[in-house]
Amino acid sequence: MSASLAISLDAMGGDNAPDMVVRGAEIARQRFPDVHFLLFGDEARLQPLLRELPELAKVSTIRHTDIVVAMDDKPSQALRAGRGSSMRLAIDAVQDGEAAAVVSAGNTGALMAMAKFVLKTMPGIDRPAIASFFPTMRSESVMLDLGANVQCDANNLVQFAVMGNVFARAVLGVQQPSMGILNVGAEELKGHDAVKVAASMLRDVPLPGRFVGFVEGDDIAKGTVDVVVTDGFTGNIALKTIEGTVKLYGHWLKQTFSMSIWSKLAYLFARPALNGLRAQVDPRRYNGAILMGLNGICVKSHGGTDSFGFANAIGVAVNMVQNDAMERMRQDLAQLMAVPGGEAMAAAL
Amino acid sequence: MSASLAISLDAMGGDNAPDMVVRGAEIARQRFPDVHFLLFGDEARLQPLLRELPELAKVSTIRHTDIVVAMDDKPSQALRAGRGSSMRLAIDAVQDGEAAAVVSAGNTGALMAMAKFVLKTMPGIDRPAIASFFPTMRSESVMLDLGANVQCDANNLVQFAVMGNVFARAVLGVQQPSMGILNVGAEELKGHDAVKVAASMLRDVPLPGRFVGFVEGDDIAKGTVDVVVTDGFTGNIALKTIEGTVKLYGHWLKQTFSMSIWSKLAYLFARPALNGLRAQVDPRRYNGAILMGLNGICVKSHGGTDSFGFANAIGVAVNMVQNDAMERMRQDLAQLMAVPGGEAMAAAL
Numbered sequence: 001m002s003a004s005l006a007i008s009l010d011a012m013g014g015d016n017a018p019d020m021v022v023r024g025a026e027i028a029r030q031r032f033p034d035v036h037f038l039l040f041g042d043e044a045r046l047q048p049l050l051r052e053l054p055e056l057a058k059v060s061t062i063r064h065t066d067i068v069v070a071m072d073d074k075p076s077q078a079l080r081a082g083r084g085s086s087m088r089l090a091i092d093a094v095q096d097g098e099a100a101a102v103v104s105a106g107n108t109g110a111l112m113a114m115a116k117f118v119l120k121t122m123p124g125i126d127r128p129a130i131a132s133f134f135p136t137m138r139s140e141s142v143m144l145d146l147g148a149n150v151q152c153d154a155n156n157l158v159q160f161a162v163m164g165n166v167f168a169r170a171v172l173g174v175q176q177p178s179m180g181i182l183n184v185g186a187e188e189l190k191g192h193d194a195v196k197v198a199a200s201m202l203r204d205v206p207l208p209g210r211f212v213g214f215v216e217g218d219d220i221a222k223g224t225v226d227v228v229v230t231d232g233f234t235g236n237i238a239l240k241t242i243e244g245t246v247k248l249y250g251h252w253l254k255q256t257f258s259m260s261i262w263s264k265l266a267y268l269f270a271r272p273a274l275n276g277l278r279a280q281v282d283p284r285r286y287n288g289a290i291l292m293g294l295n296g297i298c299v300k301s302h303g304g305t306d307s308f309g310f311a312n313a314i315g316v317a318v319n320m321v322q323n324d325a326m327e328r329m330r331q332d333l334a335q336l337m338a339v340p341g342g343e344a345m346a347a348a349l
Numbered sequence: 350m351s352a353s354l355a356i357s358l359d360a361m362g363g364d365n366a367p368d369m370v371v372r373g374a375e376i377a378r379q380r381f382p383d384v385h386f387l388l389f390g391d392e393a394r395l396q397p398l399l400r401e402l403p404e405l406a407k408v409s410t411i412r413h414t415d416i417v418v419a420m421d422d423k424p425s426q427a428l429r430a431g432r433g434s435s436m437r438l439a440i441d442a443v444q445d446g447e448a449a450a451v452v453s454a455g456n457t458g459a460l461m462a463m464a465k466f467v468l469k470t471m472p473g474i475d476r477p478a479i480a481s482f483f484p485t486m487r488s489e490s491v492m493l494d495l496g497a498n499v500q501c502d503a504n505n506l507v508q509f510a511v512m513g514n515v516f517a518r519a520v521l522g523v524q525q526p527s528m529g530i531l532n533v534g535a536e537e538l539k540g541h542d543a544v545k546v547a548a549s550m551l552r553d554v555p556l557p558g559r560f561v562g563f564v565e566g567d568d569i570a571k572g573t574v575d576v577v578v579t580d581g582f583t584g585n586i587a588l589k590t591i592e593g594t595v596k597l598y599g600h601w602l603k604q605t606f607s608m609s610i611w612s613k614l615a616y617l618f619a620r621p622a623l624n625g626l627r628a629q630v631d632p633r634r635y636n637g638a639i640l641m642g643l644n645g646i647c648v649k650s651h652g653g654t655d656s657f658g659f660a661n662a663i664g665v666a667v668n669m670v671q672n673d674a675m676e677r678m679r680q681d682l683a684q685l686m687a688v689p690g691g692e693a694m695a696a697a698l
Binding site for chain 2: 137241280
């Protein structure tokens with residue numbers, strides 16, 4: 001066990017757990033040979049899976065529990081009754097310093113509630129946010145909040161910008177991220193109070209990178225900015241709107257190539273190229289949302305993903321750890337408080 | 350002049366006006382031979398255009414004005430200074446009963462402000478909304494509000510459902526439209542107060558069709574409901590997110606077929622099929638948003654569209670007129686007030 005970095009996994013979370021989780025860990029192991037896995041879940045089910053994957057077994061430790069948070073448990077219910085659950089114990093491992101990050105494909109609301117309760121929000125952060133990255137015309141961008149907070153004030157949005165900035169640097173490798181607030185127009189007068197006040201605050205905040213002001217819905221896919229800041233209501237709807245539109249386009253594309261004998265023939269020629277496209281729009285590539293703003297790294301995988309997708313969520317966690325995301329965030333928040341005029345901002349934060 | 354239906358056109362509104370408007374009217378004339386056009390704008394520029402299109406000239410009347418609302422005029426400025434503008438006179442024609450509907454590709458904010466001032470909102474409607482239709486996996490759906498009201502309460506959302514219902518019946522031809530409120534989850538507990546209260550109100554409202562509850566971002570493209578109800582902030586961002594995603598997918602598709610000699614060859618075979626797809630995703634097909642809730646039909650065309658897109662916006666206006674949209678809306682609002690329990694609702698409306 002020469003592993004220098006431990007990741008705790010909620011082995012029972014997700015539609016196809018624990019198989020999908022264990023096989024995902026195996027894929028991640030090949031990419032990150034230095035990682036050690038703490039697998040929280042039913043030993044009787046995990047042991048046979050690890051027996052088939054001897055290399056993974058060498059870098060894994062099973063921590064048994066019978067208790068599982070169900071996908072439809074209410075967050076409050078999960079908090080009360082899920083104290084010994086695989087999800088909770090995996091989070092505890094981060095709090096105890098045993099693991100550098102936790103990954104779960106389980107119930108989002110329960111994960112957010114438990115992670116907040118155990119890890120606590122960072123000083124200077126009022127509310128954690130869910131952040132994820134996605135492909136754009138230019139490269140990749142991060143958007144947050146994706147649903148943790150349906151109503152947000154200007155301070156929340158400013159804090160999301162700080163978190164998104166750190167995400168862009170740690171996960172996307174952008175040294176000077178550009179940031180924008182999602183709005184119904186680019187002009188300063190547009191939108192409601194929260195976005196207007198947040199924009200005027202962000203113009204004065206000394207973050208790495210630059211704040212470009214407001215961006216619109218079509219700027220998300222254009223990749224106009226590296227960090228798209230928005231409230232959890234709008235962000236969740238925008239993200240799912242993208243997913244739905246990509247599926248619709250794929251559906252049309254399929255129809256296009258099955259309309260006539262001629263188009264079916266064309267498909268045979270186009271297939272290799274189209275397979276490349278299919279890989280590019282594959283949502284599993286962008287799996288792994290981070291619960292930002294906590295004293296610890298907590299990654300949420302899509303519940304319905306497979307092992308390939310889950311391995312990517314583990315990859316997001318590893319990137320966050322290896323790029324010192326937590327320390328960068330502490331520095332950014334400290335910097336906010338240190339600069340002239342930043343004190344009022346920090347107080348607001 | 351045997352025309353039974355007059356449409357007034359703001360001939361000077363839009364990036365390529367007046368050429369685009371006049372040529373758009375020519376395309377619309379071929380589809381709707383019974384329509385008469387009132388063209389408001391600069392006679393010196395319109396006359397030569399009509400001279401080239403003798404058939405259109407026969408069913409058109411030019412109403413001269415030098416005044417034009419600029420694309421960047423503030424709505425308040427347009428209201429004050431634009432009294433004799435092509436946009437304003439075209440709206441006045443509806444108010445005076447000369448035209449059954451007005452179509453403009455000009456400044457959206459100015460159009461909304463002027464149309465509201467001249468036509469007034471219908472009894473029972475607090476705030477007009479912008480509604481437009483778009484393609485889905487199933488067929489076509491309408492979404493509103495798309496940006497007229499950045500903040501909405503539950504009553505506004507209920508009224509938008511009434512308007513969207515009428516749109517679905519009049520423009521999309523759906524006799525019993527299904528309706529849903531856009532939210533971050535389908536469960537009743539999700540979302541902020543406005544959507545929760547609106548949902549509980551809509552469960553009791555006797556509209557034609559049925560209210561299915563909450564829908565999510567991916568339901569827009571799926572076509573889960575005929576009418577997607579949302580506030581103007583979220584709706585605007587969702588609509589532009591769709592536009593951006595469709596462009597991104599098209600960009601990837603292009604890249605896919607230009608990566609290698611083999612994929613370029615495949616493109617030659619696939620081209621006819623792909624041209625069909627291009628026509629299907631063409632935003633000009635879905636051009637023509639309606640300013641719903643006014644005592645008159647007012648259609649906003651995209652400012653950057655061409656004559657084909659503008660003709661479609663005229664088509665939306667003609668559909669609204671021919672399907673008695675105004676009368677249907679009056680009936681729906683009256684029905685709300687007539688049923689037991691509907692009185693409180695009507696008062697709230």
